[in-house]
Amino acid sequence: MVRPVRKPDTGVMLALSEIAAVKVTVDDRWCSDVADSVGERWGLASGSLRWWRSSATHVFVVPPGADTRGVMYARFAPRATAAGDRLAAGTAVHERLAAREAAVATLVRSRRGDIVEHVHTSVGDMVAVMVLRVEGTELDVDDLDTTTAACWGRALADLHRTAGPARRHTMRAFAGLKRHPDAEVAEAARSLDVLQGRTDDGPFVVGHGDFELDNLRWHGGRFSCFDFDESGPMPLVMDIAAATRDLFDGPAGRAGLLASFLDGYREGSGRTIQPESLHLPRAMVAARQLIAAARVIDRTDREDAELVTLGERLQRHYAAQQRLLIETAHELRSPSSV
Secondary structure: OOOOOOOOOOOOOOOHHHHHHHOOEEOOOOHHHHHHHHHHHHOOOOOOEEEEOOOOOOEEEEEEOOOOOOOOOEEEEEEOOOHHHHHHHHHHHHHHHHHOOOOOOOOOOOOOOOEEEEEEEOEEEEEEEEEEEOOEOOOOOOHOHHHHHHHHHHHHHHHHHHHHHOOOOOOOOOHHHHOOHHHHHHHHHHHHHHHHHOOOOOOOOEEOOOOOOHHHEEOEEEEEEEOOOEEEEEEEEHHHHHHHHOOOOOOOHHHHHHHHHHHHHHHHHHOOOOOHHHHHHHHHHHHHHHHHHHOOOOOOOOOOOHHHHHHHHHOOOOOOOOHHHHHHHHOOOOOOHH
């Protein structure tokens, strides 16, 4: 009946209980009274919004021909939760970038003229935004060549430059895993925490946080982006590591695509990033995932086959993040860092 998330995001997911609360309101036409409450703030008639997916937020779509403004996506998350806070903060970054004419999705103002709305629904209060569909093609890693990979890198450099200076802060990426119930994970986190404390994080940027290809569209020789839920001040290398995680996996030929991405980033920013400098940041991204895992997988019942499947996919995803964390600790550990 509904479309589950296509894959676990690099960014932090909604809790399965939060997905379930909305899912039960969706009818056989993929409409929901929750979405209707959100859509009313943008002047949409009941039934205009159809469930698209739930991942970092709930996403409902206004299909082609349903509204004169075009195809739009409503994104919302429970208010007074981490997901709602991320959506509100990320939309502030998105709005600032749009004002500076960055290549980002167009935010749609509500009937009151607001970008972000707080909406009371049958399942609780929601933080909600609306964006127009970004025209273009969604590329996969297998669609890339060295030219498009370099354009991808330049697009991230353009985003960093347009966002302006970032506030530097202490980032203890691994501290939250030092007491993890898996002894190997806890040991790896302790080792990496020591290593990070001895390592310069490098320059900070206002990063996207999830600049993967599924959050981009390719059109007219350039990339445009959306979904800023994980945006904010962060080490430059962490933003690049989050964006390019798929280039570290799979066939060896992807190393050439990573090199092209980094070349493109250098051309756009003047900063040279070496592939080996991304190993610790990749583990930082994995740690962010693992810290959220227990909150995300907060349902164990077997009543909903789709949520069970999603939960199983997330379990495999988190297991892969654990392996990455442990392997990185083994690779980078020195006798003095244990």
